[in-house]
Amino acid sequence: MTEPVRILDGNSFMISRPNGDVDADPADRFGLFSFDTRFLSRWRLTVNGEPLNPMSVDAGDHFQSRFFLVPGAPTHYVDADLSVIRERSISSWLAERLIVLNHGREPAELALRVEAASDFASMYGILFGEAKGGSYGVEVGAEELRLCYARERFRRETLIVASEPADVDDSGLTFRITVPAHGEWRLDLRVEMLAPGRHGGDIRQKLHRAHRRSPEEVRQDLAAWLDRVPRLNCDWAPLRETYRRSLTDMAALRYRPLTFPDEALPAAGLPWYMVISGRDSLITSLQSLAVAPELAATTLRMLGVDQGSKLDDFRDEEPGKIMREFRYGEATAFGESPNSPYFGSADTTPLYVMLMDEYERWTGDDKLVREYEPEARAALAWIDEYGDVLGNGYVSYLPRNERSGIVNQVWKEFREAICYADGRIATPPLATCELQGYAYDAKRRGARMAREIWGDSALADRLEREADDLRDRFNRDFWIADRGYYALALDRDGNQVDALASNMGHLLMTGILPPDRAAAVAEHLMAPSLYSGWGVRSLATTARRYNPLGYHLGAVWPFDNSLIAWGLRRYGFDAEAARIAEGMLQAGMAFGGRLPEAFGGYDRALTRQPVNYPSACSPHAWSTGAAFLLLRTLLGLKPAGDELLSDPAVPASIERIDLLDVPGRWGRSDAFARGRIDLTARWPSPGAG
Numbered sequence: 293m294t295e296p297v298r299i300l301d302g303n304s305f306m307i308s309r310p311n312g313d314v315d316a317d318p319a320d321r322f323g324l325f326s327f328d329t330r331f332l333s334r335w336r337l338t339v340n341g342e343p344l345n346p347m348s349v350d351a352g353d354h355f356q357s358r359f360f361l362v363p364g365a366p367t368h369y370v371d372a373d374l375s376v377i378r379e380r381s382i383s384s385w386l387a388e389r390l391i392v393l394n395h396g397r398e399p400a401e402l403a404l405r406v407e408a409a410s411d412f413a414s415m416y417g418i419l420f421g422e423a424k425g426g427s428y429g430v431e432v433g434a435e436e437l438r439l440c441y442a443r444e445r446f447r448r449e450t451l452i453v454a455s456e457p458a459d460v461d462d463s464g465l466t467f468r469i470t471v472p473a474h475g476e477w478r479l480d481l482r483v484e485m486l487a488p489g490r491h492g493g494d495i496r497q498k499l500h501r502a503h504r505r506s507p508e509e510v511r512q513d514l515a516a517w518l519d520r521v522p523r524l525n526c527d528w529a530p531l532r533e534t535y536r537r538s539l540t541d542m543a544a545l546r547y548r549p550l551t552f553p554d555e556a557l558p559a560a561g562l563p564w565y566m567v568i569s570g571r572d573s574l575i576t577s578l579q580s581l582a583v584a585p586e587l588a589a590t591t592l593r594m595l596g597v598d599q600g601s602k603l604d605d606f607r608d609e610e611p612g613k614i615m616r617e618f619r620y621g622e623a624t625a626f627g628e629s630p631n632s633p634y635f636g637s638a639d640t641t642p643l644y645v646m647l648m649d650e651y652e653r654w655t656g657d658d659k660l661v662r663e664y665e666p667e668a669r670a671a672l673a674w675i676d677e678y679g680d681v682l683g684n685g686y687v688s689y690l691p692r693n694e695r696s697g698i699v700n701q702v703w704k705e706f707r708e709a710i711c712y713a714d715g716r717i718a719t720p721p722l723a724t725c726e727l728q729g730y731a732y733d734a735k736r737r738g739a740r741m742a743r744e745i746w747g748d749s750a751l752a753d754r755l756e757r758e759a760d761d762l763r764d765r766f767n768r769d770f771w772i773a774d775r776g777y778y779a780l781a782l783d784r785d786g787n788q789v790d791a792l793a794s795n796m797g798h799l800l801m802t803g804i805l806p807p808d809r810a811a812a813v814a815e816h817l818m819a820p821s822l823y824s825g826w827g828v829r830s831l832a833t834t835a836r837r838y839n840p841l842g843y844h845l846g847a848v849w850p851f852d853n854s855l856i857a858w859g860l861r862r863y864g865f866d867a868e869a870a871r872i873a874e875g876m877l878q879a880g881m882a883f884g885g886r887l888p889e890a891f892g893g894y895d896r897a898l899t900r901q902p903v904n905y906p907s908a909c910s911p912h913a914w915s916t917g918a919a920f921l922l923l924r925t926l927l928g929l930k931p932a933g934d935e936l937l938s939d940p941a942v943p944a945s946i947e948r949i950d951l952l953d954v955p956g957r958w959g960r961s962d963a964f965a966r967g968r969i970d971l972t973a974r975w976p977s978p979g980a981g
Contacts (some may be wrong), residue, residue, distance in 0.1 A: 296322065298562060298910075299382045300749045301355045301510050301542040303327060304485065305562055310346045312359040312378045319418055324386055324450075326485040328416070328567055328621040331439075331450045333405040334409035336464075337378065339402055343377055355510045356381035371724060373688065374400060374471075375383040381507040386483035394471040402471065406481065407464040410450045414443035414621025419564060422622065430462045435538035437465060446625045447488045455480035464760050482623055496584045512949060517543045521583050523867035524923070525950040528875040531923070536918040537885035541911035542580065546587070549599055555590040557918070559911030560617075561889060568633070570595055570640040571703060572913050578647050579854060579917030580655045582924045589660060595644060595668035598633050600674075605692040606630050608701075610673030610867050614697070616641035636698040638689035638727055641671045642734035649737030652745070653931045656957030672738045672755065677730050681721045685765060686782065687966070690721040698883040702727060703852075704795070704830065708837060709844035710781055711791050715836030718789045724781040726795045728766045729802035736803070763804050768921040776812045792816065792832035794852050800859025806926065810863040817856060818868050818975075825896025826879040827853040827872060834922045842901070847905055850876055850887040851914035854921040861925050865943035870969045873886060874923040880919070887915040925950060927963045934958050940965030 296307050303328040307336050316322040319581040324332035334527030344361035347660045351357050351539035352978035358379040373396040379389040394400045414422060422573030426443025437460050439450040439702055456479050458465040471477045505513075521539055526532045546556035547569055558580075559565065573595070600613035608616075618633035630636075643702040645668055660666070681688040699707055702724050710718045735755045743752035770778045772788055778796040779788035797817050799805050805813065816822060821832040826849040832837050838846045854871050860869035879902040880887045889912035891901030929948065936958050942949060946967040953960040 297349055297351065297359075299355055299357050299380060300566075301382050302434055302458045302545065302547045302559065303506070303566070304382050304384065304386075304564060306380070306382055307563055309350055310359075311337075311361055312346075313343070316411070318413065318507045320422075321418070324485070325415065325563070325566065327487065327618045328414050328624075328681065329420070329485075330413045330415075330811040331410055331448065331485040332386075332408060332483065333413070334407055334410040335932065336407040336706075337376075338405050339374065339376065341403070341405075342590050344378075346373075352539055353511070353514060355507065355514070356833050362810050368925075374402075374616065378648060381510070382544075383507045383510045383925070385485065385695055386481075387507055388481040388483070389619070390479045390481070391836040392469070392471055392477045392479075394473060394475055397473050399470045399473055399475075401929070401961055403467050404467045404469060404479070404533075405464055405720075406452075406467075408437060408439065408450070408452055409463060410439045410441070412448050412622070414619070414623055415564060416619055416623050416631060420629075422628075424622070426622070431459045431656040432462065434460070435465075436460065443622065443626070444482075445639050446622055449484075449486040449488060451484040451486060452647055452916065462482075471945065477728045494667070507747075510968065514543050516541070518648065520955075522652075522954045523952045525948075525952070526946065527948055528877075531946060532880045532950070533885035534880040534887065534919045535923060537880075538887070538916045539885060541916045542576075542587075542913070544582065545913050545916065546610070547910060548737060549590075549594050552594060553588055555593075556587065557590040558587055558913040560914075561912035562830075565617070567620075567631075568594065568615075568618065569913075570615045571637050571643065573864050574614075574640060574643040574647050575851060576913040576917040578643075578650060579649060579851070579914065579921035582951075582956075583930055585651065585655050585955060588647055588777070589655075589657065591643070592648055592651065592660060592664060595640075596664045599667050600635050603692075607634050608636040608692045608697050610635065610674060610678040610692075612641065612670035612672075613678065614644045615642060616701075618936075621682045622978065625840060630693060633844035636691060636693070636701050638687060638701040639703065639730055641674050641679065642687070642727070642730035644668070644671050645734035645738050646730065652741070654956050656934070658745050661741055665746050667740075668738065669751075670735065675734060676758075679731070682723075682784065683889070684723075684786070685762065686723040686769075688721040688723040688782075689726040689727075702794075704844040706844045708842075709830075711831075711835065711837050711845075712788060713790045713792070713835055718781060718783050721784055722781045724778070724787070724795060725766075725770050725778050728762065728770070729799040732759050732766070733802035734761050735762070764802060767806060767809065767878050771809065777816045778809075785911075791835045791837070792821065793835070794822065794828045794830050794849075794856065797828060797852070801855055801935055802859070804863065805863070807863065809878065810974060814860060814863070814865045814868050817860075818871065820895075823872075824848055824893050826875045826891070826902050828856055829893040831892075832891075838893075841905065843890065844904075846893040847890040848879075848893050848902075849890045849915075850879075856916035856962040857925045858921055861928060861941065867969050867974055869925055870941050870943045871971050871975055873926050874945060874971060876918065886911055887918055888912065923949075923951065927965055929963060931956060936961040937965040938965070941969060942967040943969050943971050945971070 316333040323330040361376040361436040377391040431438040448930035547559035558576040577591040600609040615633040617639040619631035623629040678689040689701035739752040741757035742748045781789040783946040857872040889908035
C-alpha cells in the first residue's frame, strides 16, 4: 500500500500516507488543508516510539477513512498482540478516533504519542515557493495544543483537543495508558482549522454558520445529494461504476464560497486547485446540467459578483472579464500573488455567457438571467473591446502581468502547449481556434437571451450579425486547406500555428463549422494520430513536440473528450461520439471508476491499459463532470421548451440505459436507450481492455 489516502469535503481536505500519518516536505501535497492553507504538516502516530504500519485501509465515503494498523515492521504482523484502528472524518474540522486493541492475555502499558506541527503554507506557496514573513507560536494546555501563525492582520491557528488526559508539549501529545487484556482504549481528537479575526473568533464562523459543518451533517448532505440526482440503471459496468463514482466525487468537490455559504459550486480538483476556479467551475457546471443544474446557478452568481470592473495589470483584470481563480492564502492576502482574484483566462468570459444560456434552456430560470443581465452584457462587451487584443476581430490573449501572469490564457496553459507542427513555441498574443468558437457561440446565445428574455431586439440583431461575420472570417483564416484541418491558433502576424491538436474538436460544440469541414475535423479526430484507442490526444503524434506523457502535448484529457463527443453529436457523427464515450468510460474502469485529470496518450494496443499521469489531480472536477456529459451525449438529451428530448446513439456493447428523474424545466423526466451502434464494424478493437 503506497497510494496516498485522501478525504475531502469541499473547502477542507487531508492527504496522508497509507498509515494515516503526515510528515510533509515544504513542496509536497500531504497535510490537512482548509481555505488554501495547510493547517497540519505533521501528524504522526507512534506506540512506544514505534511507527504504525497499515494492514488495510477503508477509504469509505469521500469525507472519511479507516486505517487498520499494527506497531513495528511488517515482520511483526503474525500473531500481533496489539492493533490500532484509526478512524478519520473531515468537515469544518478534522475528527480522529483512535481505538487501541490489546489481543494479549496480559494488560499492556503503552505510550501513545501524536506528533503535530504546521508550516501554515498556502497551496500557492507549495506550488511556486513562498517566503513566509510571519512568526510561529505554540500554546500548551492540559488536553490541548494550539499551533499559531501570525503576520500582521493575517492569522491562522490549528487547535488540537483530546478527549483524554495527556502530557502536552510543543510538538505533540503523549498518552500513557493501560489497556486491559483482550480490551480496548479509545481516544477522540478534534483538530480545528481557525482563521481568527482581529478581535477573536473564527472569520468563517462569523461570516456564516454554514461553514461549521459536523461530520454527521456532511454524511446527511451526501445522502441527500445521492437521493436527488438522477438514478442510472445500466447493464454495462464501465458506465455504471464511473457514474456512481463521479456522483460521490462531485459531492466531495462542492465548494461553499464565503459569498454564498448556503450554496456550492465545483472546485477544480484535489490537491492543487481546491479553490474557486472560473474555467473549471464553468465547464463542470455545463457538463453537469443533466445531473445537478444548481451547480451552474451558484457558478454564475459567484463569478458574476467577482467579475472584472477595472484595469489592473497585476491581476490581469479588465472590465467585464471573468476570473480564472480566487485563493485565500498568505501570498494573496499581502499582494505577493495576484489571486485575489486573478483574471488570467481568455476563455472564461465567453464560457460564462454560454453557460448562462444553456442553464436557462435547461432549467427555465429566467429570473437568474434577468438578475445577471448586466454581467452577461459586460462579458459580451469584453469579447470585442478587451478580448480583441490585436484589433483584428479575434479573441486573443496577452498577459498584462509580465512577471507572474499566466502566459497561455486558455485551458492549455503550459508554455509549450501552443506550438507549430515543427516544434517552435508560439508566443502571445495568440488567438487559439477554440476561443473563436466560444466567442461565436457566446454571441449566438447572447442574442437569444437578448431577444427572448431581456427584450432587446437591437442587441440581438447586432450580436447575430457579429457572429455571422466571425464565422465567415474564422473559416477563411484558420482553415489549413492543404491539410484539411483548422490551425491551433493565429500568431501576432496572422500566421497559422499549424500543429494538429484537440482544440479544434471544441469547435464542433459551438456550431461555427460548416458541415463539410466538420466532417474533415471528425475524420482527423478519429484518425490514429489523434485518437489513442481510449480518447483524443491533446496533441497529435505527427507534431514535433508530441509526448504521450506531455501534459498538454499528447496526454488524453477526459473533459476535452466529453466536449468533443458532445460536439460530434451536434453535427450528426453519432458513431464517432459513441466511440469516444465508450473508450473514455472503459478507461475510467482502470482508475476505479474515477476519470483522472489526464492520462497517457499511448496507443491502446501498445499499453493495453491506460497509463496513469503521475501528477494529475484526483478527483478532478471537469473529469468528474465528463462522465455526466458523456452520458447526456449517449442519450442525446436536449431541452426543447418545457420538454426533454432524447435521441440515443449508444454502442451495442451497452444493452440498455435507463436514466430516471432527470431534473429541468420539465420537472423530472426519464430517458431510455438501447445499444444499437456496432463500433467493431468501423473500428476493430485496438487492444484488450
